[in-house]
Amino acid sequence: MIEKGRYGASFLAHLAVAKCADHTPLYRIEKDFARQGFPLKRSTMNELLQRAFEITRPLSARLLDQIRERSVV
Numbered sequence: 001m002i003e004k005g006r007y008g009a010s011f012l013a014h015l016a017v018a019k020c021a022d023h024t025p026l027y028r029i030e031k032d033f034a035r036q037g038f039p040l041k042r043s044t045m046n047e048l049l050q051r052a053f054e055i056t057r058p059l060s061a062r063l064l065d066q067i068r069e070r071s072v073v
Contacts, residue, residue: 012052015045 026042
């Protein structure tokens, strides 16, 4: 996902789902990772989320285009 990055696609997906779908604040995600022995700063998570959203932007744009084309949503 991120060239020469240490975080893979599944990790980015997990982070995005926890933040956006599960509505978990980043400070809680940070605590959960620290408790599991994987310290990760909120600033790093923000950067990773921003990158994930940039990567998936064409997909979301296409989905919105398809929704706009439908007569019934």
